[in-house]
Amino acid sequence: MYFRSLFLALATLALPAGLFGQAASPGPISNAGILQQYRQRCGTLIGNAVAAIDPRDPAKGGIVTVAACFDRGVNLDWANARLAKIDAAKPTGDMFWMYPMLSVMETGRNNMSAANRARIRELWRTYFPYRGDTENHWLLYYATLCLAAEANPGAGRDAWYNGKSSAENIAEARSYIEDWMGITTRYGQGEFNSPNYIEEYAAPLAYLAGYERDPRFRREARMMLDYIFYDYAVEQLNGAYGGAHSRIYPWQVVQPGQTPAAALGWLLFGLGERQQRDTALILAMSGYAPPAILYRIAHDRAQPYVDLQLKRTRWRMRAPGPEAFPIEGKSTAPVYKYTYMDRDFVLGSCQGGPLQSMQQETWSLIWATDHPLTGENTFFGVQPYSSPRVGTMYYARSWDTAVHGMTSGPSGKLDYDSPDKLEGGSPCEQVFQHGPALIALYDIPPGTRFPLIDTFFSRDLARRDTDASGWIFCQGGPAYFGYRPFAPGEWRQMGWTGHMESVKGNWFAAGFAAYARDNLCLVSDSLKNGYIVQVAPARAYGSFADFKAAVRALPVHFSLEPVPEVTFTALDGATLHARAGDTPQVDGTPVDYADWPLFDSPYGHATRGSEKLEISYGRERYVLDFKNTEVDDTLLPDEF
DSSP states (O other), rough: HHHHHHHHHHHHHOSTTTOOOOOOOOOOHHHHHHHHHHHHHHHHHHHHHHHSOOOOOOOOOOOHHHHHHHHHHSSSSHHHHHHHHHHHHHOSSSSHHHHHHHHHHHHHOOOOOOHHHHHHHHHHHHOOOOSSHHHHHHHHHHHHHHHHHHTSSSGGGSTTTSOOHHHHHHHHHHHHHHHHHHHHHHHHHSSSSOTTHHHHHHHHHHHHHOOOSSSHHHHHHHHHHHHHHHHHHEEEETHHHHHHOOOOOHHHHOOSSSHHHHHHHHHHHOOOOOOOOOOHHHHHHHOOOHHHHHHHHOOOOSEEEEEEEEEESSOSSSSOOOTTTETTTEEHHHHHHEEEESEEEEEOOOOOSSOOOOOOBBBBEEOOOOOOOOTOEEEEEOOOOOOOHHHHHHOOOTTTEEEEEEEESOOOOOTTTTTSSSSSOOOTTTEEEEEEEEEEEEEOOOTOOOOEEEEOOOOOOOOEEOOOSSOOOETTTEEEEEEESSSSEEEETTTTOHHHHHOOGGGGGHHHHHHHHTTTEEEEEEEEEEEEEEEEGGGGGSSSHHHHHHHSSSSEEEEEEESSSEEEEEETTTEEEEEESSEEEETTTEEEEGGGGGGGTTEEETTTOOOOOEEHHHTEEEEETTTEEEEEEOOOOOOO
């Protein structure tokens, strides 16, 4: 297959000596040892939660901390008193009320007071939670509803807020969840690879994996956890989720180690630093354990590799576009992901375009750091598109109210309609990657709101040199990279409009001044524009000057009229050609998007429509077969 040969070619590129140096692999740790360490990390999270409470003060403490006490069978008087206080208030939060409540329902099966149990049943009868409007909302809603109904199996329609019996709620919930699993394993996830929202998938699946009464459905949930955690393991660098992301918040864009994904990375694989988060705590209490093969994949960066993935957009309600295709009567469009992983950095991207309603990160570079919780170890660019076109494409809103609806209210994303935002997709962008080289082109129509491109330069950069050749050369930790813009720009402070800092008392803007401080953005208002990014590990060169000389010598030819177009010879010798609106080429061959795999890397393979993921590491094989709800865990013979 073309993609298999691509991996082999990238592993033997004609690059400067030492570019592909060896990194530490996970070593000979046994499966039992991996499991023991994981259980110890679970115990640490649960123990820390329990130790944080004051058993004399039932006025303080979160509901998942109550669940931790139920799970351990300690501080039960405090736990029941605290739960009674929490449940005395009027419920709010919809599915975000539902899923934390389930944590105490399941862990408190034997330790919850009769009064609290009766109060919770009354709340399920009288509080009508909204189902939400995103993929993670729906999974949270239905997984929680399914297990809550199973906890009260004989209840009739008068016991539930929606007028359905427990049996009806269970059937509806299972139908949705199994349909979602089928779509995801055939066509890719819609809310894909989110450093934030991965936890909103981990928590409901952990509930089902740990507490679901039906053995087959419980096995499906465990398999789906394996699936999304493989997806994460193969694209993370020391816990930081690399590549392109469907949804991400501005503070997570800038600090890639300060995310729910990184918190899960510590729990699952011992990566990065510990972060005490409720969703990781829910996973720790569920009894789920990742297969050992995922630990080995997550830790092994001995050789660079390419990971290709096929995802899809959020459901498109209007104007789906020529690239869209139907699934069960709903429109979506493919997302072609490309990630290059090195032990010192990860560069990843998708093709660009409005693939989500907002919060999209089209491409990013993350380099290794010794300070994962505070490091701003990243580089990226954005075209800050804002238009009712996107709002009406993805939401049931009118043209006049779409943007207001995206930025206002308690869940509004305040930066969407600001030119200095750090995340978002644009129909004016086209991105193409080959190995550690990336090309982005921008063809912005006159009259576009915020007609500019914005490239982020972190305060953590060790070096930033503007070269007479037109390249801007940088060093981020152990990575060197060059950035070649096609049109001039001006340096501005991150958040130059002052919009985020002007908003007081809103969760979305909290802490902005601290994480924005001393960061710069190169802002260009040329409507025809583009740039090249070339990355390499510092270990490949004798000095920064040697890297700069190597990149300066690379042939670059670009033009901006009638549309942006570039031909670039990368460090690996490949000739890359891109023209806005056309399919990009590598050495004269167009990129084959039609045959893009659901997953393809040295560690995993899945074809579109297969509902099967084949994971491999050395002689180990771990196959998730969702059509038959089967897991094949085998070890090949020594001679393989």
